[in-house]
Amino acid sequence: MANSQNKSNSKPVIIAGAGPAGSVLALALAKQNIDVILLEMHDKLPIDLRASTFHPPSLEMLKELGVVEEMIEKGLVVDRYQYRDRKTGEVAEFDMSLISDETEFPFRLQLEQYELTYIIEERLKAYPNAQLLFNHKVKSFTQDDDGVVAIVETPEGEKQIEGSFLLGCDGASSNVRKAAEIVYGGFTYEEKFLVASTSFRFEDVFENLSYVNYVSDPDEWCVILRTDKQWRVLWPTDPNETDLDKYLTDEHIQGRLKHLYDKGDDYDIGHRTLYNVHQRVAETYYKGRVVLVGDACHINNPLGGMGMNGGLHDAFNLAEKLISIINNGEEYLPKFAQYDRQRKDLAVKFVQDHTIANKKLMESTDPDEQAKRQQMFMECANDPTKAKEFILERAMIKCVRDSLAVD
Numbered sequence: 001m002a003n004s005q006n007k008s009n010s011k012p013v014i015i016a017g018a019g020p021a022g023s024v025l026a027l028a029l030a031k032q033n034i035d036v037i038l039l040e041m042h043d044k045l046p047i048d049l050r051a052s053t054f055h056p057p058s059l060e061m062l063k064e065l066g067v068v069e070e071m072i073e074k075g076l077v078v079d080r081y082q083y084r085d086r087k088t089g090e091v092a093e094f095d096m097s098l099i100s101d102e103t104e105f106p107f108r109l110q111l112e113q114y115e116l117t118y119i120i121e122e123r124l125k126a127y128p129n130a131q132l133l134f135n136h137k138v139k140s141f142t143q144d145d146d147g148v149v150a151i152v153e154t155p156e157g158e159k160q161i162e163g164s165f166l167l168g169c170d171g172a173s174s175n176v177r178k179a180a181e182i183v184y185g186g187f188t189y190e191e192k193f194l195v196a197s198t199s200f201r202f203e204d205v206f207e208n209l210s211y212v213n214y215v216s217d218p219d220e221w222c223v224i225l226r227t228d229k230q231w232r233v234l235w236p237t238d239p240n241e242t243d244l245d246k247y248l249t250d251e252h253i254q255g256r257l258k259h260l261y262d263k264g265d266d267y268d269i270g271h272r273t274l275y276n277v278h279q280r281v282a283e284t285y286y287k288g289r290v291v292l293v294g295d296a297c298h299i300n301n302p303l304g305g306m307g308m309n310g311g312l313h314d315a316f317n318l319a320e321k322l323i324s325i326i327n328n329g330e331e332y333l334p335k336f337a338q339y340d341r342q343r344k345d346l347a348v349k350f351v352q353d354h355t356i357a358n359k360k361l362m363e364s365t366d367p368d369e370q371a372k373r374q375q376m377f378m379e380c381a382n383d384p385t386k387a388k389e390f391i392l393e394r395a396m397i398k399c400v401r402d403s404l405a406v407d
């Protein structure tokens with residue numbers, strides 16, 4: 001715990017939620033000698049199968065944090081991805097080496113998001129100024145000019161923890177956001193997404209299959225991607241279906257996998273989940289000394305793999321500002337207002353627009369529209385200049401650059 005004489009705020013920064021956003025913030029601040037308390041409601045870090053794609057700007061930031069090498073060792077480097085038309089068999093392939101002059105990481109890293117949080121949990125042990133407390137659920141807070149007090153539920157009863165700032169990294173149902181009375185505007189789709197994983201080797205039966213594939217089909221679109229561990233398939237469901245339990249039955253999932261590829265017998269199914277799909281953005285990303293990060297302030301459908309990546313970009317942006325506030329004595333309100341402008345107004349608009357457009361493109365049931373869409377991808381993939389532009393956008397490189405250009 002050095003430099004405390006230089007700190008304008010000597011109380012610890014309290015972080016609610018040890019998901020990707022909260023974990024990254026905790027390590028980034030701890031490395032700069034800032035005291036942090038990371039509060040996680042569960043008794044260990046959750047292992048749920050959600051984000052599995054890390055885009056190039058996130059990898060660049062995670063390199064600065066010193067964790068990217070271990071992530072690459074554990075993950076799968078994917079340097080091309082495909083848009084496939086199931087009816088015509090056409091494949092538009094985007095080769096990410098086209099952006100090798102723009103980034104040190106011209107690929108998507110396929111790695112389960114919990115691998116990152118587990119790596120950070122280990123790294124935090126080296127910092128006596130960082131505490132990770134499990135079974136600590138933030139319920140609400142109070143704040144004044146001198147700091148914040150988090151009201152926390154623990155197995156030993158309610159605790160009050162004092163801090164300089166409270167960072168709400170507590171996911172889509174954020175208690176911090178609710179206690180701050182910040183409206184979470186947007187909408188929730190009526191349909192849900194079904195995700196199942198299998199160890200079956202799709203690469204052996206689909207010719208030249210890449211590890212990330214968006215597959216269109218007027219009858220049933222899907223996304224097939226490989227994580228570091230298994231293949232994962234994501235399908236839409238019928239928004240009018242009331243019997244949601246049926247989606248998680250063996251019969252239903254076997255049927256869908258066999259429709260994708262009939263291998264003659266049953267698949268082994270690793271996991272299955274039915275997800276709600278939202279498009280929401282908080283009306284503001286901060287209130288006084290309380291700041292929202294990640295899913296707590298924006299959420300989108302998973303097509304394109306932008307949700308967690310956007311949350312990581314928030315976390316790195318905010319960490320830099322907190323370091324200058326705490327270690328260099330800068331005013332916090334102008335910095336948080338800049339965070340709000342850079343991350344909410346610009347970056348989130350990009351992610352919301354792109355993910356909504358991605359979903360519309362995938363789900364059309366009109367064969368003509370599907371054919372036009374595939375044609376657009378084929379033309380773009382076959383023109384190196386257009387393909388590079390397309391990849392820079394989908395890899396979130398452009399939106400990170402644009403957001404940093406905002407004053």
Ligand SMILES: Cc1cc2nc3c(=O)[nH]c(=O)nc-3n(C[C@H](O)[C@H](O)[C@H](O)COP(=O)(O)OP(=O)(O)OC[C@H]3O[C@@H](n4cnc5c(N)ncnc54)[C@H](O)[C@@H]3O)c2cc1C
Nearest residue numbers: 017019020021041050051052138171294295305307308309
């Ligand atoms: C099927 C699916 C696939 C996805 N794929 C991708 C992808 O490929 N790429 C991508 O970028 N994004 C993807 N996403 C989105 C991604 O999973 C989320 O955007 C990401 O997890 C958000 O990280 P976070 O740290 O903000 O919140 P979370 O990961 O939700 O973490 C919040 C943490 O806070 C804890 N917590 C909650 N409430 C409290 C409380 N009150 N007190 C203390 N702790 C609390 C939780 O236990 C959790 O550990 C996908 C999502 C889904 C559903």
